[in-house]
Amino acid sequence: MPIMTVRDVCYEYIKGKPVLKNVDLDLEQGLVYCIFGPSGCGKTTLLSLMGGLDVPTSGEILFGGKTIKEIGDSEYRRHCVSFVFQNYNLIDYMTPEENVRLTTKENPLKYLTQVGLKRTEARRNVMKLSGGQQQRVAIARALASGAPVILADEPTGNLDEDTADEIIELLKQNARELNRCVVIVSHSNAVAEASDIVLELSHGLLNRVK
Amino acid sequence: MNIWKRSIATLVRKPLRSVLLLLIMTMIGVMILSTLMIRTAANAQTEALNQKLMTTFTLEKDKYNSDLYHMEAFYEEGVPYYSGPLFSEELYETVLSIDGVKAGNWERSTGAYMETDQLELFYGTDREEYETGVLRNAAEELPNDWVLRVGLTHCLFPSEYNSRLCEYFTSGRLELVEGRHIEETDECVALISRDLAEKNGLSLGDTIRIGASRLLDEGPGDEELEEAMKHRFDDCVFGPYVMTIIGIYEIKVVPEIDESNSSTPNQPENMILIDAKTGEEYWDYRLQMLLPYVSKDEAVSEINRYSQTMTFEIDDPSHMERIQKELYEKMPETEGFLWVTNATAVEAASAPALWMMKLLRTVMIGIIAAGAVLLTLVMLFWTKARRQEAGTLLSYGIRKGSVLGQLLLEGLILVLIASIIAIFPAKIVSNKLQDSLANQAVSETQGEKEKLLRGSMDSVSDIYARRTYNKLRDFTPETVATTITAKEVAAMLAINLITVSAAVLISGIPIYLMKPQKILSEEK
Numbered sequence A: 001m002p003i004m005t006v007r008d009v010c011y012e013y014i015k016g017k018p019v020l021k022n023v024d025l026d027l028e029q030g031l032v033y034c035i036f037g038p039s040g041c042g043k044t045t046l047l048s049l050m051g052g053l054d055v056p057t058s059g060e061i062l063f064g065g066k067t068i069k070e071i072g073d074s075e076y077r078r079h080c081v082s083f084v085f086q087n088y089n090l091i092d093y094m095t096p097e098e099n100v101r102l103t104t105k106e107n108p109l110k111y112l113t114q115v116g117l118k119r120t121e122a123r124r125n126v127m128k129l130s131g132g133q134q135q136r137v138a139i140a141r142a143l144a145s146g147a148p149v150i151l152a153d154e155p156t157g158n159l160d161e162d163t164a165d166e167i168i169e170l171l172k173q174n175a176r177e178l179n180r181c182v183v184i185v186s187h188s189n190a191v192a193e194a195s196d197i198v199l200e201l202s203h204g205l206l207n208r209v210k
Numbered sequence B: 001m002n003i004w005k006r007s008i009a010t011l012v013r014k015p016l017r018s019v020l021l022l023l024i025m026t027m028i029g030v031m032i033l034s035t036l037m038i039r040t041a042a043n044a045q046t047e048a049l050n051q052k053l054m055t056t057f058t059l060e061k062d063k064y065n066s067d068l069y070h071m072e073a074f075y076e077e078g079v080p081y082y083s084g085p086l087f088s089e090e091l092y093e094t095v096l097s098i099d100g101v102k103a104g105n106w107e108r109s110t111g112a113y114m115e116t117d118q119l120e121l122f123y124g125t126d127r128e129e130y131e132t133g134v135l136r137n138a139a140e141e142l143p144n145d146w147v148l149r150v151g152l153t154h155c156l157f158p159s160e161y162n163s164r165l166c167e168y169f170t171s172g173r174l175e176l177v178e179g180r181h182i183e184e185t186d187e188c189v190a191l192i193s194r195d196l197a198e199k200n201g202l203s204l205g206d207t208i209r210i211g212a213s214r215l216l217d218e219g220p221g222d223e224e225l226e227e228a229m230k231h232r233f234d235d236c237v238f239g240p241y242v243m244t245i246i247g248i249y250e251i252k253v254v255p256e257i258d259e260s261n262s263s264t265p266n267q268p269e270n271m272i273l274i275d276a277k278t279g280e281e282y283w284d285y286r287l288q289m290l291l292p293y294v295s296k297d298e299a300v301s302e303i304n305r306y307s308q309t310m311t312f313e314i315d316d317p318s319h320m321e322r323i324q325k326e327l328y329e330k331m332p333e334t335e336g337f338l339w340v341t342n343a344t345a346v347e348a349a350s351a352p353a354l355w356m357m358k359l360l361r362t363v364m365i366g367i368i369a370a371g372a373v374l375l376t377l378v379m380l381f382w383t384k385a386r387r388q389e390a391g392t393l394l395s396y397g398i399r400k401g402s403v404l405g406q407l408l409l410e411g412l413i414l415v416l417i418a419s420i421i422a423i424f425p426a427k428i429v430s431n432k433l434q435d436s437l438a439n440q441a442v443s444e445t446q447g448e449k450e451k452l453l454r455g456s457m458d459s460v461s462d463i464y465a466r467r468t469y470n471k472l473r474d475f476t477p478e479t480v481a482t483t484i485t486a487k488e489v490a491a492m493l494a495i496n497l498i499t500v501s502a503a504v505l506i507s508g509i510p511i512y513l514m515k516p517q518k519i520l521s522e523e524k
Ligand SMILES: Nc1ncnc2c1ncn2[C@@H]1O[C@H](COP(=O)(O)OP(=O)(O)OP(=O)(O)O)[C@@H](O)[C@H]1O
Pocket: A013, A014, A019, A038, A039, A040, A041, A042, A043, A044, A045, A046, A086, B521
């Protein structure tokens, strides 16, 4: 049984200009999904709907057979899904450690070292880290939450190839070992190759290509 | 991180914003606290003024109401017959029995009929009054010298129940410099001027004799004037009474010399204030003298013709109206008296405080409003960053309440610190304002005093002129030391809290209305 089901979802920011048209998707635990598509096609929009940050214009999103509304907004966001934002959205006055602590009560260092951050970097002002380091903090924060579904928006956009590979490996490992469902929005071939299922979003329609 | 940790982290790690907000909140706090402190001080000052400048009212015959006077054939010279209400022991006791009346004084001026012997008086410049008025009954064709000498034996003898309340003193024109005031229970006591005491080598405890001799009415007869003067108290028609000097006064405001006070008995230095009992005996004697010739009513009216006032001290100027109403209910005829309230000095001195309070209230409301706007603007300035922060927190399932609560908590922590910091500058600011307040009160009372003194400097003996002096003694308002009480700090904190909460809530509206999805499209 899929952990999350996107059922017949449509979405439009402006009336008459649909971004998503009747999108259907079943997400299984233990698998890595890759969604790609041209810029501005609605990938981030789809993730935000799946993450419960917005509600579809029509259609529904079920988690474990229940709608987000039934679960409750904040309950859903806290325990069911976890985001890696395209623009990181790190809280600027917090250290990487503290940012990670937003989603977990465990020791944040465990997650920060997983993404390759040094102990000293973990305690620095988060704004003083490089773009790549910030991106890794954002990933660590998502992984730390323990939610079964990880929604990662361009998580390797700012990383060099080697680091990107490591991160993809880490996400894959999370899917396999912790039985999570990882959804990655990415243009990178490496990600597509590493993913179990690859989907293309174009003109508001989602098609499986792998 | 819980809400506390997040709040403190924001405050500590965004120092520019924190300091800016703290500065504005401190400014608001200083304003609120100084206003509160000044209000307390102003109240205390008004209270102190009430104590210091006693509030009194004086009942007088309404000289200006012609309905109360009419000409009677009995009085050859056309002295008007007074038909208004009379002063009496009953009136005095009735007023004193009214709640809020602290003390009273019944002052009766004997005119120039009583005499002293062995006293060297101060010469007046005009003998006219004696020749035409006082001595009208004396033998005709008296030598000039005689008139002068007899004139010199007279002076003004107002009798007092309570000389402390007598307007000579409450107006500040006379000041007791030695001994004590005359009280209701005193018998055969007198207050004299320092000038008269020095001229005659008198001091506290010494005695003087007063009375009314036949000489005054009948002239010296066959006797040598010198002899007659010497022995005139041997056979008095009234007295003589031996009066003990219990107090010596100093003349603080010397009246200008004009027709009304140029005669010897009216010289301010010559005035001798005596106790009410001796005064009463004198009036009885006058009444008895008149009775063979006129009806009792006429006699009483004649006696009441002379200057009399009753002055009462009350505990609070705001009780004046009620006291008046009560008296009129108890003794309706007393409405015929002139009611002169003497709270001018209190009013003058407390006017700046009241004015400043009004101003401060307006200023305070203005500053709080401006501060609230400024706070809101400063908070709104950081809204974009805060929106992103809020969206992120929301997207990880942190509740809206917690996100907005953090904003509020940050504000509250700052306001607490600001309120503590504000105490110190508030003390300085309020002290400065209070100094100027006190100075203003001084100049205000001074101005009022000068105005009144200029307006009626006619005569010490003119009771009608006197009432315009009111009670304007020398007065220096003290700066009431301000101590900041917990009550004021709590009030300041409360007002500051409300202001800051309002600013937080207003600046929090965009965050409250925000959907977390929006952060995805916000630029990094
Ligand atoms: N808040 C918004 N209001 C109106 N239109 C929006 C809003 N956010 C996004 N859009 C539009 O919706 C479309 C989909 O945007 P979205 O951010 O989902 O694209 P994307 O596929 O994630 O693009 P990219 O690869 O550049 O991140 C775009 O045309 C975008 O301009």
